Amino acid sequence: MIEIKDIHVTFGRGTPLENRALRGLSLTIPTSQFVTVIGSNGAGKSTLLNVLSGDAQAERGRIVIEGVDVLRWPTPRRASLIARVFQDPMAGTCERLSIEENMALAFARGRSRGLGSSLGAARRAVFRDKLSILGLGLENRLGDSMGLLSGGQRQAVSLLMATLTGMKILLLDEHTAALDPRTADFVLELTRKIVEEQQLTALMVTHSMRHALDYGTRTVMLHEGQVAFDLDAEHRKGLDVPDLLKLFSKVRGEQLDDDSLLLG
Numbered sequence: 001m002i003e004i005k006d007i008h009v010t011f012g013r014g015t016p017l018e019n020r021a022l023r024g025l026s027l028t029i030p031t032s033q034f035v036t037v038i039g040s041n042g043a044g045k046s047t048l049l050n051v052l053s054g055d056a057q058a059e060r061g062r063i064v065i066e067g068v069d070v071l072r073w074p075t076p077r078r079a080s081l082i083a084r085v086f087q088d089p090m091a092g093t094c095e096r097l098s099i100e101e102n103m104a105l106a107f108a109r110g111r112s113r114g115l116g117s118s119l120g121a122a123r124r125a126v127f128r129d130k131l132s133i134l135g136l137g138l139e140n141r142l143g144d145s146m147g148l149l150s151g152g153q154r155q156a157v158s159l160l161m162a163t164l165t166g167m168k169i170l171l172l173d174e175h176t177a178a179l180d181p182r183t184a185d186f187v188l189e190l191t192r193k194i195v196e197e198q199q200l201t202a203l204m205v206t207h208s209m210r211h212a213l214d215y216g217t218r219t220v221m222l223h224e225g226q227v228a229f230d231l232d233a234e235h236r237k238g239l240d241v242p243d244l245l246k247l248f249s250k251v252r253g254e255q256l257d258d259d260s261l262l263l264g
């Protein structure tokens, strides 16, 4: 269970650019729930993920994971609990290292061992096994440098790497936004599979209303640093994109008739 209680994050406090990105946001996410997060630009979606991972500092509030308050834990300590995949396929991997070396680094994350001790025949077999799940033939390209892969291949490997060592929380920050629609669908289905199989607690930020409704079992909309609405499985059932757009418009106080408007 993740309990986010009355979290406040302000950037540039006391400066002309002061920005109250999160304004007393509270959200409780039961273990193994897959939540999609929507909201306009600047609503606070990435900041919510950042404050969970420790990349943004909260000045007030509590973040409790499985009963432990982790708010003052530094990012590396939280990395033993929380995995993350970013929008930019280049962000989660090192292009100059091989697929195997990248996976070895991910394997060592949150552990005290370095890269060297992570390589070896047994581990290589595990990596091959994991990569074969993707169906992209990457299990036969362990020595290829990451930079040779397409954005979609890279994002699929990033997802595998993020979930390699049993972290129980997965944060996805528009992780398919930079991919073409077909590749995005592939990575989203892979996401669904991994979340279900590993029973992860997942938060997926998306600008796509369709994806917000099609994935996970709950959709939360942020607006001006707070939860504007929160649709559980029961309330989400039967809702279509126009219904969600109506709810969205109501919160923003303006008419929206096209999913793409949300990107602007």
Ligand SMILES: Nc1ncnc2c1ncn2[C@@H]1O[C@H](COP(=O)(O)OP(=O)(O)OP(=O)(O)O)[C@@H](O)[C@H]1O
Pocket (backbone or CB within 6 Å): 011, 012, 019, 020, 021, 039, 040, 041, 042, 043, 044, 045, 046, 047, 048
């Ligand atoms: N490191 C930072 N320094 C200063 N301001 C920031 C920083 N990170 C975010 N902000 C500001 O905080 C607000 C919330 O940003 P955030 O990135 O969380 O929004 P978002 O909902 O993810 O938006 P988008 O959909 O555009 O990515 C925005 O006004 C943004 O400009």
